Amino acid sequence: MSAAIRIVLVSPSHPGNIGAVARAMKTMGLYDLALVTPRRFPHAEATAMAAGADDLLAGAHVCATLDEALAGCRLVIGSSARSRSIRWPQLDTREAARQLIAAREEGPAALLFGPERTGLSNDDLDRCHALVSIPANPDYGSLNLGSAVQVLTYEIRMAVLAQAADGEPDGVAEAQTGRQRLATADEVEGFFSHLERTLHQVDFIDPARPGRVLRRMRRLFARARPEEDEIQILRGILTQVDKAVARGTDATDHEQE
Amino acid sequence: MSAAIRIVLVSPSHPGNIGAVARAMKTMGLYDLALVTPRRFPHAEATAMAAGADDLLAGAHVCATLDEALAGCRLVIGSSARSRSIRWPQLDTREAARQLIAAREEGPAALLFGPERTGLSNDDLDRCHALVSIPANPDYGSLNLGSAVQVLTYEIRMAVLAQAADGEPDGVAEAQTGRQRLATADEVEGFFSHLERTLHQVDFIDPARPGRVLRRMRRLFARARPEEDEIQILRGILTQVDKAVARGTDATDHEQE
Numbered sequence: 001m002s003a004a005i006r007i008v009l010v011s012p013s014h015p016g017n018i019g020a021v022a023r024a025m026k027t028m029g030l031y032d033l034a035l036v037t038p039r040r041f042p043h044a045e046a047t048a049m050a051a052g053a054d055d056l057l058a059g060a061h062v063c064a065t066l067d068e069a070l071a072g073c074r075l076v077i078g079s080s081a082r083s084r085s086i087r088w089p090q091l092d093t094r095e096a097a098r099q100l101i102a103a104r105e106e107g108p109a110a111l112l113f114g115p116e117r118t119g120l121s122n123d124d125l126d127r128c129h130a131l132v133s134i135p136a137n138p139d140y141g142s143l144n145l146g147s148a149v150q151v152l153t154y155e156i157r158m159a160v161l162a163q164a165a166d167g168e169p170d171g172v173a174e175a176q177t178g179r180q181r182l183a184t185a186d187e188v189e190g191f192f193s194h195l196e197r198t199l200h201q202v203d204f205i206d207p208a209r210p211g212r213v214l215r216r217m218r219r220l221f222a223r224a225r226p227e228e229d230e231i232q233i234l235r236g237i238l239t240q241v242d243k244a245v246a247r248g249t250d251a252t253d254h255e256q257e
Numbered sequence: 258m259s260a261a262i263r264i265v266l267v268s269p270s271h272p273g274n275i276g277a278v279a280r281a282m283k284t285m286g287l288y289d290l291a292l293v294t295p296r297r298f299p300h301a302e303a304t305a306m307a308a309g310a311d312d313l314l315a316g317a318h319v320c321a322t323l324d325e326a327l328a329g330c331r332l333v334i335g336s337s338a339r340s341r342s343i344r345w346p347q348l349d350t351r352e353a354a355r356q357l358i359a360a361r362e363e364g365p366a367a368l369l370f371g372p373e374r375t376g377l378s379n380d381d382l383d384r385c386h387a388l389v390s391i392p393a394n395p396d397y398g399s400l401n402l403g404s405a406v407q408v409l410t411y412e413i414r415m416a417v418l419a420q421a422a423d424g425e426p427d428g429v430a431e432a433q434t435g436r437q438r439l440a441t442a443d444e445v446e447g448f449f450s451h452l453e454r455t456l457h458q459v460d461f462i463d464p465a466r467p468g469r470v471l472r473r474m475r476r477l478f479a480r481a482r483p484e485e486d487e488i489q490i491l492r493g494i495l496t497q498v499d500k501a502v503a504r505g506t507d508a509t510d511h512e513q514e
Contacts, residue, residue, distance in 0.1 A: 024404060029394040052399055093415075134411070135418055137286040142309055147281060147407045150400070154391070154408045158350075161392055202501040204494050216490055224481035233473055237461050241498050244459040248505010 003108045004032040005100050005156055007149060008069045010124055011115045015040045019049025019057065020146025021113075026053035028153035029160070032108070034061040034069040049146075066112075066127055073110040075103035078120050078128035079148060081141060089130040096132035097155035101163060111152060116145055183231040191231050191238075192218060198238045201245055259361035261289040262413060264406060265326045267381055268372045272297045276306025276314065277403025278370075283310035285410035286417070289365070290317040291326040306403075323369075323384060327442040330367040332360035332482070335377050335385035336405060338398055344476050346387040353389035354412035358420060363439050368409060373402055383475045384442065386482055440488040448488050448495075449475060455495045458502055 007025055012018050018041060022033060033056050035041060041062065047054050063069040070076055077096050078088070091099065096111075103109035112128060114120035125131070134151050136143060143151070183191075196214055199205045205213055226234070264282055269275050275298060279290060290313050292298055298319065304311050320326040327333055334353050335345075348356065353368075360366035369385060371377035382388070391408050393400060400408070440448075453471055456462045462470060483491070 202497045204497040240459045240461040245501040
């Protein structure tokens with residue numbers, strides 16, 4: 001059982017932000033929140049913004065100093081709006097997430113966020129092993145505290161899930177999952193033969209280039225990989241078109257007699 | 258110069274959320290926002306929550322219908338809280354981001370978010386080629402709208418930066434190579450409207466369940482992602498069927514005179 005990843009907010013000013021952070025954490029499966037000298041906490045705005053994550057607020061560790069909040073942590077990464085200095089290793093968001101979940105094996109790991117206006121102070125940075133920054137728009141990098149925590153805890157969750165799925169193919173197994181029975185090759189061929197007959201009947205196929213339209217339709221349907229009952233619907237449509245056209249043709253023939 | 262990725266909010270209830278979305282988008286370098294029938298907009302709460310992103314609100318395209326919001330889009334991905342149905346391809350967040358930025362080469366691509374309480378409706382989903390869901394905590398998956406947009410636009414920015422770093426189209430662009438121009442959302446809608454009329458004309462549609470067949474056809478063609486000239490061929494087939502059936506009907510009417 002690995003230890004927790006702790007989110008540490010240093011001197012947050014707005015109680016609403018503390019609630020938003022709790023909510024963001026819980027959506028990403030993190031529960032360990034420490035607050036260093038929050039200006040106002042507990043507070044109704046924090047509870048309101050936490051929505052269903054008020055259990056995290058109730059369990060939050062309110063600390064008088066940063067050192068207290070970091071007790072037991074073997075890795076401390078600070079979140080910084082942008083590259084602050086060359087003194088600290090700069091990690092991108094994914095690498096930071098990987099390092100945090102790897103460090104859990106040894107004990108708690110902490111991800112630190114500074115006060116809303118000023119960010120982490122030099123004293124805070126001195127506690128950090130590395131810094132991470134979200135690669136925001138250089139013209140407008142103003143993520144609020146809750147959003148910054150949402151993005152970084154999302155990366156942590158992605159790293160946790162990737163680790164859990166280790167060895168399995170990545171989530172991109174997409175398109176085929178849960179789909180109904182794909183049509184067999186002969187069912188698909190039956191549809192194309194039927195389509196060809198119907199297209200002749202409605203004079204759509206150019207006798208000079210009989211194969212062109214059908215080839216395009218084959219490609220289109222090959223990409224879709226039709227299911228069995230989709231082929232049945234398509235055959236049903238063609239049958240109904242055949243009947244409607246036949247009624248017309250019969251009537252015309254009849255009229256001409 | 259590639260086209261924009263458009264964020265489309267369908268019937269957002271809370272103006273504050275619209276502002277939060279604008280802010281999230283701008284931090285991640287996205288500027289194209291469309292609002293389908295927002296309950297209250299413009300609104301002071303939206304402006305307040307947008308902070309320095311109020312220019313996105315001023316430029317937002319307010320639409321009466323989803324089709325209007327999707328005009329010109331060649332790829333439409335819907336955001337869904339979790340796997341909604343087995344019928345749409347499910348993409349993970351990274352794959353969705355990669356597909357959206359690859360699609361930009363062809364024209365605008367859209368990422369859709371439903372109303373806060375209910376999410377995207379079935380009619381909305383019918384416009385989507387694929388769905389994406391954020392892998393949230395199964396015990397508490399309650400990301401608010403602004404947070405969901407923050408996470409997905411962050412992934413889009415990561416994909417854009419990765420592409421820029423590579424200096425070449427992303428690996429997934431391979432899937433598109435050699436393909437012709439994809440049909441736009443309105444071209445595809447034009448085809449579905451035509452298909453519906455023709456299916457009525459040949460009495461294929463069950464009046465008791467008018468939507469069922471069309472929904473299945475929408476899903477099938479969404480998976481195929483038709484090209485522009487494939488849609489033209491399909492429209493041509495329908496027109497020819499209409500004529501063939503009309504000849505029959507006219508003749509029958511005539512006969513009965």
